[in-house]
Amino acid sequence: MGPCHQAGDTIIHVPKEGVVFAGDVIFRQCTPMGWTGSYEKWLKILDLIISLDPEVIVPGHGPVCGIEGAMEMKAYLEYLPEESKRFFGQGLTSLEASNRIDLGPYSAWRAPARLYLNVERAYDLKVVVRVNGQVKYQGSTTEISHKAEDVLAWLEFSAPLKPGSVMGFGTIPDCTRLDHDDFIDPGADIEISFERLGTLRCRFAEPAGKLLPSRWPVRPQIQKYHA
Secondary structure, three states: OOOOOOOOOOOEEEOOOOEEEEEEEEEOOEOOOOOOOOHHHHHHHHHHHHHHOOOEEEEEEOOOEOHHHHHHHHHHHHHHHHHHHHHHHOOOOHHHHHHHOOOHHHOOOEOOOHHHHHHHHHOOOEEEEEEOOEEEEEEEHHHOOOOHHHHHHHHOOOOOOOOOOOOOOOOOOOOOOOOOOOOOOOOOEEEEEEOOOEEEEEEOOOOOOOEOOOOOOOOHHHHHHEO
C-alpha cells in the first residue's frame, strides 16, 4: 500500500470478521511519523480503510479501535500540513512552526516530539526540472541527500569559492559503462520549479573559450568546444 509511513506499508483485510490489520498506517492515540512517501498517499490509504467499513481496526501503534481511529488519523494528517503550510508562508522555520501549531485534540497523544518531523515533511517541496521544455526529473526536496552549505564546505577543501563560481557534477561519459546518455548541452534552457516558491530559469552558457583536450570519448555535440 505504501509508501506513506514506510515503503513496505501493508494492510490486511479480513472481511468475514470485519477486521483490518492496518500496521503503521494507523497510529492510535500516538503521534504518527512517516519516513517515506507523502501525506497525499497516506490519506488515500486511510480513505481506503474507511471505505472497507471495518468493525475492528488493529493499528500498528496504540489500542485496537473502530473506524473512528482511521477518521481521527485522517483529520490529523489533513490538519497538520495545512497549519505547516500557513507558517511556511509566513517565513517561519519548521522548528518555529512546530512551536506554534495548536495541537488541540491531539495534544494528549503520546510521542509529541514527532511533531517536528511531521512539520519537516509538510515543508517538503515538489520539484520539477525541465530541459528545453521536456521534463527530466520529478521529485521533492526530501530526495536531496546533502544540504547546499555542506556541499560548498566540501568543495572549499579543493579550492576557494568566489562569487560567480560555476560548479558542475556528473560522471565522465563511458567511465562506468552505466551512463544514461542524457546530457545537457550548451545553449539548453533549464527550468527548476519549486512548489510554493516559484521557478528558476537559466540557459546553459556556451564555453567562453576552448575546452581542454579530453582523454575520454567526446560527444559530437561538444567536439567544437574542444581544442
